[in-house]
Amino acid sequence: MDFSRQLIDWYVVNKRELPWRDTQNPYFIWLSEVILQQTRVKQGLPYYKSFVKNYPTVQELAAAPQDDVLKLWQGLGYYSRATNLQAAAVQIVDNDLKFPNTYKELLTLKGVGDYTAAAIASFAFNEAVAVVDGNVYRVLSRIYGIATPINVPAGVREFKELASKLLNKKDPATHNQAIMEFGAMQCMPKNPDCDTCPFQKDCVAFNEGRIAELPVKIKKTKVKSLFHHYIVIQTPSKKLLFNQRDNSSIWAGLFEFPYIDASGGLLPVELTEHEVFKDVVGGSRFRESVYNQEPIIHKLSHRKIHAYFWIVEVEDEINGAITIEEAQERPVHVLMERFMKDFWQLK
Numbered sequence: 001m002d003f004s005r006q007l008i009d010w011y012v013v014n015k016r017e018l019p020w021r022d023t024q025n026p027y028f029i030w031l032s033e034v035i036l037q038q039t040r041v042k043q044g045l046p047y048y049k050s051f052v053k054n055y056p057t058v059q060e061l062a063a064a065p066q067d068d069v070l071k072l073w074q075g076l077g078y079y080s081r082a083t084n085l086q087a088a089a090v091q092i093v094d095n096d097l098k099f100p101n102t103y104k105e106l107l108t109l110k111g112v113g114d115y116t117a118a119a120i121a122s123f124a125f126n127e128a129v130a131v132v133d134g135n136v137y138r139v140l141s142r143i144y145g146i147a148t149p150i151n152v153p154a155g156v157r158e159f160k161e162l163a164s165k166l167l168n169k170k171d172p173a174t175h176n177q178a179i180m181e182f183g184a185m186q187c188m189p190k191n192p193d194c195d196t197c198p199f200q201k202d203c204v205a206f207n208e209g210r211i212a213e214l215p216v217k218i219k220k221t222k223v224k225s226l227f228h229h230y231i232v233i234q235t236p237s238k239k240l241l242f243n244q245r246d247n248s249s250i251w252a253g254l255f256e257f258p259y260i261d262a263s264g265g266l267l268p269v270e271l272t273e274h275e276v277f278k279d280v281v282g283g284s285r286f287r288e289s290v291y292n293q294e295p296i297i298h299k300l301s302h303r304k305i306h307a308y309f310w311i312v313e314v315e316d317e318i319n320g321a322i323t324i325e326e327a328q329e330r331p332v333h334v335l336m337e338r339f340m341k342d343f344w345q346l347k
């Protein structure tokens with residue numbers, strides 16, 4: 001079978017029109033690739049457009065305040081992508097604005113791994129290097145019937161070698177776009193459209209009834225439960241306390257209410273006797289009540305966060321407290337966003 005020719009023929013007829021496919025600007029391609037990691041095209045598209053509009057050049061992204069970049073990223077998750085993106089923009093500006101133009105050089109940028117480097121190198125510079133993302137693993141494992149797990153080093157190597165062997169060296173950009181689009185639009189994780197698939201005759205998974213079991217992935221992440229009790233301070237002038245997360249944690253650089261990390265639910269007395277609570281409230285008299293008896297659950301890849309919000313009205317003003325409007329300006333993570341919308345009916 002002429003894999004690449006069949007693939008590209010399919011792509012020409014079925015591809016979606018997307019703005020990053022109409023450009024060879026490596027900066028725009030890089031933006032789109034970072035935004036689309038772990039994100040669906042429909043969700044990522046408005047973010048891509050607003051990044052291009054707000055930061056049309058790599059210099060403008062490098063010079064932007066980090067809080068502004070995070071605010072624009074708000075809602076996309078995996079925030080280290082945004083901080084790495086900006087750090088890499090600074091690297092490029094510091095290097096006399098020379099955008100790396102080979103796969104090898106692209107790998108030196110912060111946050112740029114094998115996949116992103118291959119995507120930029122091939123789409124922007126037509127370098128013959130194969131991309132391997134979740135779509136590519138799925139397509140190749142099914143068509144060729146490969147059961148090596150995709151998340152062990154041997155699997156990563158095997159799929160990269162096969163993808164490189166199959167790559168159309170004359171037109172790597174179109175080939176790479178095509179295989180990813182094929183995985184997203186035809187050979188989807190659930191209910192792939194085998195009836196109209198050009199590879200049906202040769203597809204091992206289809207012919208052996210193994211579609212549901214391919215690709216193989218070893219489950220190795222144990223999800224840890226965390227219990228966060230957020231302290232929503234309300235001063236007499238309706239101000240609140242907001243802390244910024246440090247750069248070593250998840251949600252680095254984002255703002256949130258002070259919180260107690262507990263091993264489960266808390267009784268009111270356990271909350272008010274806690275060191276963190278005493279630190280936040282200081283010597284002021286207060287009245288506390290829990291906002292949600294049932295935790296709001298937020299799942300991340302390795303963690304499940306159970307969030308409780310406690311409304312704590314204090315009788316004194318507190319140093320460092322800010323207004324709701326100021327809080328709205330700051331980048332926040334999804335739990336905070338949900339609570340703030342609900343509690344203050346923010347749009």
Ligand code: SF4
Nearest residue numbers: 187192194197203206
């Ligand atoms: S026949 Fe089905 S499983 Fe095989 S490549 Fe086509 S869509 Fe995917």
